[in-house]
Amino acid sequence: MSTPPTRRDQIAAGLDDVRHRIAEAASTSGRTADDVTLVVVTKFFPASDVRLLAGLGITDVGENRHPEAGDKLAESGDLGLRWHFIGGLQSNKAAVVGSYADVVESVDRIKLVNALNRGAHERAHPVDVLLQVSLDPAGTEGRAGADPQDLSALADAVDGSGMLTLRGLMAVAPLDEEPRAAFDRLAAVHASFVAERPEATWLSAGMSNDFEEAIGAGATHVRVGSAILGARPSIK
Ligand SMILES: *Cc1c(COP(=O)(O)O)cnc(C)c1O
Numbered sequence: 001m002s003t004p005p006t007r008r009d010q011i012a013a014g015l016d017d018v019r020h021r022i023a024e025a026a027s028t029s030g031r032t033a034d035d036v037t038l039v040v041v042t043k044f045f046p047a048s049d050v051r052l053l054a055g056l057g058i059t060d061v062g063e064n065r066h067p068e069a070g071d072k073l074a075e076s077g078d079l080g081l082r083w084h085f086i087g088g089l090q091s092n093k094a095a096v097v098g099s100y101a102d103v104v105e106s107v108d109r110i111k112l113v114n115a116l117n118r119g120a121h122e123r124a125h126p127v128d129v130l131l132q133v134s135l136d137p138a139g140t141e142g143r144a145g146a147d148p149q150d151l152s153a154l155a156d157a158v159d160g161s162g163m164l165t166l167r168g169l170m171a172v173a174p175l176d177e178e179p180r181a182a183f184d185r186l187a188a189v190h191a192s193f194v195a196e197r198p199e200a201t202w203l204s205a206g207m208s209n210d211f212e213e214a215i216g217a218g219a220t221h222v223r224v225g226s227a228i229l230g231a232r233p234s235i236k
Contacts, residue, residue: 063085086204113154207225
């Protein structure tokens, strides 16, 4: 009689598959897997999964909600992981997120810069920042991310903040568009941004359904959840 797979076996299998697909996509576009950081998105999954991921060599995890992110980190502080906050952020929660996150990928307005900086200052720990760019047409409902034309002013605010370090850009592909076309537009926005800010080399793009297209367009960070951890419980 065979024993059922453990949760560790399940995660290891998902991870193996995604790592192979990352390497394949990277080599197709003349890059290597080392050029791409895998951020495993653990939202809705328990801290025990975070621990298993760390044991399987994962260094970066992503969470999109406060306080879930902070609670999970509190149970996982001994693992030495880099915690990415990737979700929409209310200004009144930004200071506390800035006090525990290592990377905040969803910075899309100046108000957040000031609040995150206060939190980072409190903890006396610098926070890496990505500016989230909207790839939706202006006026789209529920649009998250800054207009490409507003990035320069946002970057200035980050530079002037003291405790925040500008690393690059992040985006989510629109649902109703071919992801590769959206990521190519993002790559163009990133290229002109990097021309002004040579230090802003990170490009976070791609999720379970489109990370290969994102790598083809130059993503340095992919944010993958369900392809590794399975389907999330439905939104509460
Ligand atoms: C949930 C989430 C992801 C991961 O989504 P999957 O489809 O599960 O890979 C990536 N990025 C952001 C911003 C998310 O909120």
